[in-house]
Amino acid sequence: MAADRHIAIAGGGVAGLTTALAIAGSGTRVTVCEQAGRFEEVGAGLQVSPNAWRVLQTLGIADRLLPRSVAPHAIRMRRGRDGRQIARVPLGEAAEARWGAPYRVVHRADLQAALVEAVEKTPAITLRTDTHITGFEAKPGGLGVRAEAGPPVACDGLIGADGLWSSIRAQITGEGPPVYSGKVAWRATIPEDAIPHGLDPLETGLWLGRDAHLVQYSVRAGRELNVVAIFADRWSEPGWSAPGDRETVIARFADWHPLARALVAAPQTWVKWALADRAPLKHWGHGPVTLAGDAAHPMLPFMAQGAAMGIEDGHVLGQCLSAGAEIEPAFRAYETRRMQRTARVQREARHNGEIYHLGSIAGRARDTALRLMPTDRLLQRFDWLYGWGRR
Ligand SMILES: Cc1cc2nc3c(=O)[nH]c(=O)nc-3n(C[C@H](O)[C@H](O)[C@H](O)COP(=O)(O)OP(=O)(O)OC[C@H]3O[C@@H](n4cnc5c(N)ncnc54)[C@H](O)[C@@H]3O)c2cc1C
Known part of the structure; x- marks a missing residue:
């Protein structure tokens, strides 16, 4: 059979x-x-956690992706308004030692290209x-x-x-x-020479504020910085890549820390995606x-x-x-x-x-709890997720 x-x-x-x-x-x-x-360059960055990277290793895809991906040293969580550090979760070698595979970030198009390349080389698969x-x-x-x-x-x-x-x-x-969530993700990439000063390209940044957050990390072997801005919005059309108005995203973060503002001001074009599950x-x-x-x-x-x-x-x-x-x-x-x-x-x-979008007192309570949490405990919270498939 x-x-x-x-x-x-x-x-x-x-x-x-x-x-x-x-x-x-x-x-x-x-x-x-x-x-x-055809397979278009949809979306932008993807974080590939150890549980997924391990599968890509098994399938021989990880080797193809290695030169095009980045292994961030850490995730730095900051308060959007004043840039104060909330927590720093070490990744890099710490992630690999703990979960048995690296935590890497890639451009979605690079992952898709590596998968298509492997599919095309597999005689038992026909791609229509x-x-x-x-x-x-x-x-x-x-x-x-x-x-x-x-x-x-x-x-x-x-x-x-x-x-x-x-x-x-x-x-x-x-x-x-x-089910639409009432939140929209705005996505963009910044070329290496336009990355705002003061951001460590080897760190994933997570900026939290009331009803909004920002994520940034390097892709394409560090030649681009991926930025995702997520905030409340009633817009809910289906699709991956509706054009987003640059001024809207800049205005939304106008009262955030200067580095966060520089981050959303750097891209010239944005695409947006109404979040649903x-x-x-x-x-x-x-x-x-x-x-x-x-x-x-x-x-x-x-x-x-x-x-x-x-x-x-x-x-x-x-x-x-x-x-x-x-x-x-x-x-x-x-x-x-x-x-x-x-x-x-x-x-x-x-x-x-x-939790990400909490404001005022609840947001401060979240920040204090994370700030006081020992690093090992921060990492341990992800063992069930990232340790999947580890022998
Ligand atoms: C802002 C944002 C950030 C994200 N970040 C991450 C991240 O860091 N890490 C992570 O793991 N995930 C992340 N995700 C989630 C991730 O992008 C999706 O879960 C993932 O792309 C789903 O893959 P899929 O192949 O199941 O579906 P899709 O990527 O949607 O692919 C479905 C495919 O099916 C095709 N298709 C659809 N309908 C038909 C049809 N009727 N007939 C034939 N073909 C059809 C489509 O053209 C498409 O190619 C993120 C998502 C968003 C929105």
């Missing part, structure tokens, strides 16, 4: 491509159906671009996956990795649109159909774990489908292994969003 089975994956994002690489290794033919005509999947139906002896144009894709199993607005999830659950699901699939990545467990970015969870999903699918396992029991075993962990990250991401 395993040698000639064919699995289709809807969506060629981080989750879909990682899953393709992980399951093709088990002797399965895979077709990845991606709606886009310009293929928008609209749903699936059971056929005698398998499945038909419907594409907007062209004939259905005949396969034995289907993995919906088609993101936040997944059509495969909609068919499985009958759910409506995702969904509550954890009780069932991810049925029969020979399952979900992975944001399609399965869309989350707010306040744990920096959405892509990491999709990468972990791919790895576990690879393990469950290996050694000739039948598709349906393998998919159910995969769901059982993934649901609790991803639901916890979804919940913690929502909670972190509230």
Whole structure:
């Protein structure tokens, strides 16, 4: 059975491509159906925590990414208004020693390029671009996956990795649109020569304020600085990259510390993304159909774990489908292994969003608690997350 089975994956994002690489290794033919005509440079930076980097190492992707990524020495948390340090979480060697793999930051396009390159070199994987999947139906002896144009894709199993607005999830659950958070992420990159003085490019910066926060870290081997500004906003259109008005973001941080103001003034262009998630699901699939990545467990970015969870999903699918396992029991075993962990990250991401954006007395209480926390305790809080998969 395993040698000639064919699995289709809807969506060629981080989750879909990682899953393709992980399951093709088990002797399965895979077709990845991606709606886009080409893989564009969507988004900007991605923090790849040790739990995800470890999977990329297993798949041979980490080596390709090493020269294009950065390992920050630490995360420095500061108060937005006056720049006062709240806490410094050591990463670098401390992260690698504690969690068994490095904590690195990459440009999303570099990760996607490394995954596409590996997929294209894997004979068992076919990558079909310009293929928008609209749903699936059971056929005698398998499945038909419907594409907007062209004939259905005949396969034995289907993995919906088609993101936040997944059509495969909609068919499985009958759910409506995702839940908008009332917060919008603004994203930009700053070229090396325009990085404001006073920022250590080898540190990830996290600036906290009432109803807003800023994150900055280096990507592309230090040649660019990635900046994310998140603040409350009623705008809620779907999509990755609506243009954002530079003056709006500058005005939003006008009463923050000069370095934070310099950070948001440096980029010439911004794109924005209305943040949405969904509550954890009780069932991810049925029969020979399952979900992975944001399609399965869309989350707010306040744990920096959405892509990491999709990468972990791919790895576990690879393990469950290996050694000739039948598709349906393998998919159910995969769901059982993934649901609790991803639901916890979804919940913690929502909670972190509230904690990050506290103001006045509650914000000061948060800062004091973090300031007083011993470094080991700061790190220990992430053991369950970043230590995943460590032998
Ligand atoms: C501001 C921000 C910061 C973030 N920072 C981090 C971070 O630091 N670390 C981290 O791990 N995560 C981070 N994330 C989360 C991460 O970006 C997502 O969780 C991740 O990209 C999800 O990957 P995916 O492959 O599941 O979905 P997507 O990236 O959405 O990919 C889905 C793919 O499917 C395609 N598709 C959609 N519908 C169809 C269809 N019907 N037919 C065919 N193809 C289809 C799409 O074109 C796309 O290529 C962040 C998110 C945001 C918004």
